[in-house]
Amino acid sequence: MNYKLVIAMFQVKLKSVYNDLTKSEKKIANFIMKNFEKTKTMTSYDISKKVNVGQATVIRFSKKLGYSSFNELINSINKLDQEDILEKNISLGDDIATTNTKIANQYIDVIKLTLELNPVYVFEEVIEAIIAAERIVVLGIGNSAIVSTDFVNKLARVGMNAFTNLDTHLQFSMISNLGKNDLLILISDSGETREIIEAAKLAKQNKTRIISITKFTKNKLHAYSDFILKTASFDINLRLDATTSRITQFTIIDMIFINILKTDFSKYKEIITNSDNAVKLLKY
Structure with missing residues (x-):
């Protein structure tokens, strides 16, 4: 290293x-x-x-x-x-250029650590599970909901039965109907969010496999997960309302998605083309 x-x-x-x-x-x-x-x-x-x-x-x-x-x-x-x-370290005396450079460098650091924390074999297992799943529900709460929506959009674009919803009640209704051939993906920085843990418990009752994208340090979500992709995040110095949690989460879902495409590029390229052509029908 x-x-x-x-x-x-x-x-x-x-x-x-x-x-x-x-x-x-x-x-x-x-x-x-x-x-x-x-x-x-x-x-x-x-x-x-x-x-x-x-x-x-x-x-x-x-x-x-x-x-x-x-x-x-x-x-x-x-x-x-x-x-x-x-x-x-970011200080109040830094000018805009210096502050921007320091934030960018910290993002680069956390992305490198994300790569270091997650062995290739874990990605291989996760990708295989996603491709094999009949239905996929992705749940994220708060800031993680943005990431879950983006992930579902990507998966749906290549023809996978992936779902998410900002209405937590509706999400739980979908999770309650998952089975052993389906998959629940939980995205949580802390791994301690109540709704996330309850969703994991519900999925376990139905023998649904769980992929978690969560902080690398031990948390409650780890215990319920079949596969764990580990994130690393921290508040930028001075707590300037910027966090790295979404950066590391987006990095992981992009790694998953691109590698899924590579498993059968011709197939997925055709699906994406058909999807794009359908969307063009709505343009005037």
Whole structure:
């Protein structure tokens, strides 16, 4: 893995899980972000004493970031450059050009991490499940509803029986009629949204397989999913009302869709052409 990607992965992982950390774990995160050089030579015991938390909390913090151990986290930190971290932070004093560049760079980072988090074999299994499904329902709540609508439009355009609706009650009616040959795709950044979890429970009762597109850190939705495509998102510095959640979600659905097209390009090209010709009949 190259140097810049290691930096990006650590930063994005930390920002992605920050709001889910306990008070003690946030103390560890804040200490690391402010003391990279010191941290490089510290043990989990050293950090626990420095921030006044238990050593087990430091190890648990490491695993929340997706590392298998504290030593793996330290190895990543040893490859970080303090100057690089500071350069990516957005400040109120930045001009428009600088702010735009920093936002774009953070989007690039989160897309690279999305690719890193999801092995090819998971995409292969997901694509196979989508192609084989008799009916597909896609559900996203709030910001994720935009992504679910876009995904259904793509799937329907190539002739798949895919459905979504902004009316949650209607969505649940559709989900209740799914069976073992159908598929439910749930899109949720947090993986904790009540409607999403209830939809997953309902689908499980009918033995409907579930694909989830959700945050890589452990959440409730993971437990109900047959296939998990992992996202990484965080609020842009200063909380300027911009998030990366939709960027990583759109990246995943585009990866799925393009690879579906490639499984039988001639077939899907013909379907798309027929669809386009039908739409042209409505133009005056």
